[in-house]
Amino acid sequence: MKIIPLSSGSHGNSYVVKAGEDTILLEAGLSQGDLKHSLWDYDINVKDIELCLVSHSHQDHFKSVEWLSNRGVKVGLPSSAVEKGLFKRLIRKDRLIELEPYKTAKQGNWYVKPFELEHDGIENLGFLLLHAPTDERLFYATDTAFIKEVPQNVDVMMIEINFQKKYLEESVKEGTMSRENMRRIMRSHMSLQTTLDFLKACDLSKTKQIYALHLSGRNSNAEEIREAIQEETGKPVYIAGR
Ligand SMILES: [Zn+2]
Numbered sequence: 001m002k003i004i005p006l007s008s009g010s011h012g013n014s015y016v017v018k019a020g021e022d023t024i025l026l027e028a029g030l031s032q033g034d035l036k037h038s039l040w041d042y043d044i045n046v047k048d049i050e051l052c053l054v055s056h057s058h059q060d061h062f063k064s065v066e067w068l069s070n071r072g073v074k075v076g077l078p079s080s081a082v083e084k085g086l087f088k089r090l091i092r093k094d095r096l097i098e099l100e101p102y103k104t105a106k107q108g109n110w111y112v113k114p115f116e117l118e119h120d121g122i123e124n125l126g127f128l129l130l131h132a133p134t135d136e137r138l139f140y141a142t143d144t145a146f147i148k149e150v151p152q153n154v155d156v157m158m159i160e161i162n163f164q165k166k167y168l169e170e171s172v173k174e175g176t177m178s179r180e181n182m183r184r185i186m187r188s189h190m191s192l193q194t195t196l197d198f199l200k201a202c203d204l205s206k207t208k209q210i211y212a213l214h215l216s217g218r219n220s221n222a223e224e225i226r227e228a229i230q231e232e233t234g235k236p237v238y239i240a241g242r
């Protein structure tokens with residue numbers, strides 16, 4: 001299984017996942033122009049992407065769903081977000097897949113088990129993916145205060161690490177961030193410590209790669225995060241980001 005992070009963070013999220021002959025996207029949070037450009041850079045034809053999974057209805061995760069759907073890509077996203085109507089206008093009906101937590105959806109060679117995350121009241125799904133021909137598994141969770149699922153035997157882990165608490169506290173002390181804003185971030189995103197505690201609970205014996213996603217430029221240090229996770233897990237850690 002090969003992961004190509006096209007972009008990660010509050011400006012836009014999109015990750016290519018390749019397994020065997022199959023290619024999917026996680027998130028469509030780049031603008032149409034930027035997504036086209038990134039796919040071109042990696043020599044990926046949009047016609048070869050069969051599915052795009054969108055975790056929740058924030059712009060940095062769904063900006064180019066209309067373009068993808070018009071080019072034949074099936075788009076899966078939380079059914080509650082579809083009910084609000086926006087996505088019914090953006091995505092062709094025959095290419096829209098409504099995802100329910102804990103109900104497995106099958107698309108081509110992929111099995112998708114969505115699970116609930118905690119994003120300050122907005123319905124947000126994480127995904128456990130199985131690519132049947134290669135039997136490879138991927139766990140994906142972003143934009144959440146914590147993760148209740150404890151995956152076992154996963155080949156690739158993709159997890160948000162948005163902030164390190166010490167940097168948030170520094171910003172508040174310096175007066176560049178309000179205390180309310182700090183609380184809001186802590187209610188809706190993962191800290192390095194929360195991720196380390198989560199990883200401690202997982203069986204990582206089969207895990208080959210760990211990706212840290214959605215880092216905040218201001219409230220995190222990529223190198224410190226990489227080192228901390230590598231030390232905790234002994235696995236190769238990649239920071240997704242521009
Ligand atoms: Zn986001």
Ligand SMILES: [Zn+2]
Binds near residue numbers: 056058119143
């Ligand atoms: Zn979000």
